[in-house]
Amino acid sequence: MTVQPASLAADPMVPRRFRVDRAWSEIDGVRSMELRPLDSGPVAFEPGQFNMLYAFGVGEIAVSLSGDAAQRDRLVHTTRAVGEVSRAITQLNEGDMVGVRGPFGTAWPIARQTGRHAVFVAGGLGLAPLRPAIYHVLANRADFAGLTLIYGARSPQDLLYADEVARWKSRFDVEIEVTVDHAAPGWTGRVGVVTTVIDRALAGVDPALVSAFLCGPEIMMRYGVMSLEAAGVGQDRIWVSLERNMKCAIGFCGHCQFGPTFVCRDGPVYRHDQIAHLINKSEV
Amino acid sequence: MTKGQTTHGILKDPTLLVAALMADGWRVIGPKVRDQAIVYEVLDQPDDLPRGLTDSQSGGLYRLEAGQPERWFDYVVGPHSWKKWLFPARQKLWTATRLADAGFEIEVSAIDWPKTVFFGVRACEIAAMTVQDRVFDNGMFRDAAYAARRADTLIVAVQCARSAETCFCASMNTGPGVDEGYDIALTELAGISGEILVTAGSDRGRAILAPLALPSATDGQIAAGPATTAAAAASQSRAMVPDIARVLREGLDHTNWEVVADACLSCGNCTLACPTCFCSDVEDVSDLSGDHAERWRSWDSCFSTDFSYVHGGAVRRSPKSQYRQWMTHKLSTWHDQFEMSGCVGCGRCITWCPVGIDITREAGTFAAHPHPAET
Structure with a gap:
């Protein structure tokens, strides 16, 4: 007897095909692309989730969704070329085909933070997975007590979505602090790691109203959480997004285990008090 | 009958x-x-x-x-x-074939x-x-x-x-x-x-x-x-510590991990012989023409350094952390994930360990001397 597996669209191990509608350079080595579906199936996602992107003949990697979740007919991904697969993904151009599995993982619980002051802390490319949540707050600004974005990058040239961040900054109902580790000629903004800016950015904000969302290098998130806690923000009002090796994204391959959790399924977004006992241990 | x-x-x-x-x-x-x-x-x-x-x-x-x-x-x-x-x-999961219009199609492998x-x-x-x-x-x-x-x-x-x-x-x-x-x-x-x-x-x-x-x-x-x-x-002389799930959950910093790691070769035999170990890798291969690609899923082991690789390096590099991952997963976090132990007591990991590491004896050590923490 030969058993046919579930239909292509329903099999979580089989990519669906998307067409690259647009592809553009962001910063050095980082490109974004907008994808439209060719095969059937839902395109909707929640802020904070990720997809597995497949470059034909090369391989598959996990990439966060960085577009607007309100646009339910397309996907936007921002990828840095660091390995073989991500390099192939960043070389895709308009008209090329890409395989997509997903969306997978937990979301920033941003829609449940009505009435609260949303604080986003991003480091480097960590702004990409936060952007859908920021879009949500921007689009529903009246539902929130405030919006603060604290964004750090290595240098001014490494600031992702710089034009868009500048547009956000021009709004009067948004507080944005941008900082770089190393300034360059012409830089008139702040210099210093993200954590040094948190205290200043939260001055005058009622910590009991803050819901904070962090994404960036683990060391940045660790110190960011410490700063937030020192400012009086409760651990149960802080969410972080973790990165681990992902092969299957459906809890079968075991690679992304973090303590008792699978990052692909129980993460990547965690409420900090649920992983605080693990995040400061090395090699977990 | x-x-x-x-x-x-x-x-x-x-x-x-x-x-x-x-x-x-x-x-x-x-x-x-x-x-x-x-x-x-x-x-x-x-x-x-x-x-x-x-x-x-x-x-x-x-x-x-x-x-x-x-x-x-x-x-x-x-x-x-x-x-x-x-x-x-x-096992082959699927085959992808390049199409004339810069795209590809995917055919799922039949079972x-x-x-x-x-x-x-x-x-x-x-x-x-x-x-x-x-x-x-x-x-x-x-x-x-x-x-x-x-x-x-x-x-x-x-x-x-x-x-x-x-x-x-x-x-x-x-x-x-x-x-x-x-x-x-x-x-x-x-x-x-x-x-x-x-x-x-x-x-x-x-x-x-x-x-x-x-x-x-x-x-x-x-x-x-x-x-x-x-x-x-x-007639069985070996036994698992009854509350090993808790013992290990509380023992991530135990000094015994270092002791086991001194013996462990990180060869992964235990994970291959284990009837419940399920970790796998995927490999994408293509032929010389570049027109056909396949995805294969194969057994993997948490004892390899590549297993936990993320951009910037592997999360678990030391044999200590790899053995700790395997043993705590098998006997402790498995309960959190699947509401049962990942160990069935078959003893294969003991027999097929080239240096004879005994999971029941290690469990006994963790239970008998709880919480000696490293610096």
Whole structure:
């Protein structure tokens, strides 16, 4: 007897095909692309989730969704070329085909933070997975007590979505602090790691109203959480997004285990008090 | 044995059951001797079933030895588990072919699984299948290929009449007696030569046994079944610490991890021999023309450094952290993930560890000296 597996669209191990509608350079080595579906199936996602992107003949990697979740007919991904697969993904151009599995993982619980002051802390490319949540707050600004974005990058040239961040900054109902580790000629903004800016950015904000969302290098998130806690923000009002090796994204391959959790399924977004006992241990 | 009500019969020669299954068109996968070990392979003829063998196992040691010549099932588990059939070490998931318009199409691999019986499944191995059933149907996603193989496979179990020195199923409540999850169970009665108690555990099993018209078992023979496995349980010298899940959850900084790591070779043998270890990798390959690509899924091990690789380096680089991941997952976080232990007490990880690391002894060390933390 030969058993046919579930239909292509329903099999979580089989990519669906998307067409690259647009592809553009962001910063050095980082490109974004907008994808439209060719095969059937839902395109909707929640802020904070990720997809597995497949470059034909090369391989598959996990990439966060960085577009607007309100646009339910397309996907936007921002990828840095660091390995073989991500390099192939960043070389895709308009008209090329890409395989997509997903969306997978937990979301920033941003829609449940009505009435609260949303604080986003991003480091480097960590702004990409936060952007859908920021879009949500921007689009529903009246539902929130405030919006603060604290964004750090290595240098001014490494600031992702710089034009868009500048547009956000021009709004009067948004507080944005941008900082770089190393300034360059012409830089008139702040210099210093993200954590040094948190205290200043939260001055005058009622910590009991803050819901904070962090994404960036683990060391940045660790110190960011410490700063937030020192400012009086409760651990149960802080969410972080973790990165681990992902092969299957459906809890079968075991690679992304973090303590008792699978990052692909129980993460990547965690409420900090649920992983605080693990995040400061090395090699977990 | 009469059809319907009576579920116990007596079989003198298990190859008769193998022959009957083969005649009925079943592919029979069962124990065979290869490279001086019991392995699970397709039986070509009923006589492939080994006889008169026993085994000697301890940390890092496995020897197949001559036993009582007339007995059939006095060896216990070898290096193989049924995992290699239900969850093959390498399987092709799909093939992608380049199209003329710069795109590609994907064809899902069909599952080739003929009518199959697993013959000679031990209690701990049924428990291991139950564990993997849960892993590959995790509430959100289901491995269709695994599920199809598992659902269609007939299970002929063997009740263990003896334990190896490495067995600790009794302390895991997974054996040595088979209580459920089988279609037919065979118990080679202790001390009574040539008598195998046959128990039907399902309608499928009953239907297969009916044409054999086995003589009914006496009350004495039926009672001798549990006595046989009870004796095997009583002979086990190893046991798992009862609350090991908590012990390990609280012991991530224990100094003993360093001690185990000094011995551990990070070879991954334990993960391959383990009947529940499920970690896998995917590999994308393409042909020289670049027009055809395939995705393969293959067993992986948390003992490899690549396993935890993320941009910037592997999360778990030291053997200490790799062993800790394996052992805490198996015995502690598995409960959080799947509401059961990942260990069934089969002892394979002890036998097939080249340096003889004993998971029960390590568990004992963690439990006996809780919380000596590193600096």
